[in-house]
Ligand SMILES: O=C(O)CCC(=O)C(=O)O
């Protein structure tokens with residue numbers, strides 16, 4: 001069960017037309033207290049996830065030379081295979097011991113055959129991408145409602161350009177000094193959805209500085225709020241530090257993340273309703289593109 005700092009929220013199936021008011025309040029409370037939450041009953045089809053994990057495992061099991069043919073080329077495109085030791089989510093620490101396949105704006109590259117390991121992988125990834133996108137939109141809609149924004153406020157600013165699906169693999173480690181799977185970092189954008197394979201390792205930093213394990217429950221989706229939602233909410237929502245440690249290093253750990261971040265040109269500035277009367281905003285406005293590229297450039301050193 002989640003500890004007190006990582007609330008568990010039942011989404012009631014996210015049925016269309018369902019009352020989003022109570023859900024929005026619960027999401028906002030969790031974003032404010034912890035920045036992390038575990039969601040159940042989101043209505044996301046479990047078969048899509050299972051297929052995506054299967055494709056991910058098949059891909060990471062390929063020979064390095066095959067994976068390298070699809071290698072990540074640049075942070076602008078933010079697509080492709082990143083091998084062990086090439087990314088440091090904490091730029092001041094050593095590189096992460098993980099490999100990943102990143103798919104920014106996946107629907108747009110759907111017809112580019114050179115971008116994908118094969119059609120089964122592509123179909124599984126695109127199906128999950130579309131479902132995760134709809135789920136993130138529903139969650140952002142509920143949050144917007146609780147913040148008193150116009151319906152569709154966030155949807156109009158998250159049209160896919162910076163929505164990114166990412167398959168992750170933390171390979172086993174045998175003996176010696178164990179390396180971190182992912183260094184301490186905050187996520188860059190609005191909302192991250194994360195599915196785990198049941199292998200623990202993800203930890204979040206609580207307000208008192210303690211590292212708190214996130215349950216590795218394969219049936220729940222972990223959701224956290226990122227830097228740009230922190231800025232939009234004038235610091236009301238937290239973009240919480242988190243990391244991945246090798247808690248069970250003898251076996252592989254797989255996870256799948258979906259980052260729902262604002263479109264490049266969106267200027268993120270503190271929402272009027274979040275700024276106390278008579279006080280200046282806590283952050284200067286920034287475009288999503290500037291913030292995301294700055295963070296990507298730091299992590300790819
Ligand atoms: O794999 C995980 O559990 C977390 C990954 C993560 O935090 C990230 O990719 O931003």
Ligand SMILES: [Fe+2]
Pocket residue numbers: 185186187242
């Ligand atoms: Fe993260």
